[in-house]
Amino acid sequence: MSQHSATIQWLRSPHPQDARTYSRRHVASLAGGQLVSMSAAVEYQGDALCADPEQMLISAVASCHMLTFLAIAERQKYRVESYQDNAVGYLEKVEGAGMAVTRIELSPKISFGGDNLPDAAALSRLHASAHKNCFIANSINAKVSVV
Incomplete structure (x- = not known):
């Protein structure tokens, strides 16, 4: 803890x-x-030059997914050279509950180096494991997906 x-x-x-x-x-x-x-x-009525709570939530989910992905990839002997994610969160009306970030779409672009390169199935498993083990994704109600 x-x-x-x-x-x-x-x-x-x-x-x-x-x-x-x-x-x-x-x-x-x-x-x-x-x-x-x-x-x-x-x-x-916020200031566009500042971070807003919704952006911080989306950033937290994307960062947690990335850090978990990197840890799992390293354990599986994949060498990640770069990782970029243009994550998008959707603030929507939830019937009976008001407004909520209902879904977050992660769009990671990852480059690998070395001799051990993941195929599409291995990459999908890496993302699924990262999602399952991401502390932040496990803490929220919004649906998180990798698109």
Whole structure:
């Protein structure tokens, strides 16, 4: 077991485009000392220059899948040279529950080096195992798929 923490800090200030409401900008301080400028999504009067919680959730799922994939690939003697994912999450209305990120589509592009290269079936098994063992995917209700 491990614990993970973040500190969120917000101070009232006027919204830059609508003085009748407040700014959604805030800062997340992570345990490693990193500061992340955050806001609501633009659709909810947020700042496009900041990360929004939905982007952070999608990033967490994609990052967890990648890190799990890399660990499994290494254990199976595959040498991953690069990994890029353009993940997309969908915020949708859920009947009786309001809005939710209902699905996340991962689109990893991976290059391998060395003599041991996975075929399509092995690559599919690697992704299935990564998905099954991803801590973040196991923690959410959204459907996560590799497209």
